[in-house]
Amino acid sequence: MNESEQSRAPGHHAARLRRVLAEDSRTAELGVQITVExxxxxxxxPVASGRHKDELDRVLREAAPEMRVYNDVWVVEADEPGSGEELR
Known part of the structure; x- marks a missing residue:
């Protein structure tokens, strides 16, 4: 990271990394919260799979190799729908 990048506000870094995750075909992620400190x-x-969690990590490490990545996302598994709901 050069001096001009270091002087930017953390919000700028978070916005840039958010854009990277949204635009990369491996992640296309808009729902994960990103905080830079x-x-x-x-x-x-939440993310849909462990693979997606790993890809988030990989993409961020490529985009910002000088930063430490703390990946605290969790996997939310979608179960098969149960029996239908009975309406009265």
Missing amino acids: GAAVHLAG
């Missing part, structure tokens, strides 16, 4: 980026929120 110093040289650390924190991810939080």
Whole structure:
């Protein structure tokens, strides 16, 4: 990270990384919260699979190799629908 990048507000870094995750075909992610604190980026929120969680990590490490990535997203598994709801 050069001096001009270091002087930017953390919000700018978070917005840039949000855009990276949204535009990368491996992630196309808009629902994960991204927080930047110093040289650390924190991810939080639900994702559909463990593979997706791993891809988020990989894409961020490629986009910002100088930052520490803390991937605290959790996997929300969608179960098969149960029996139909009875309406009266």
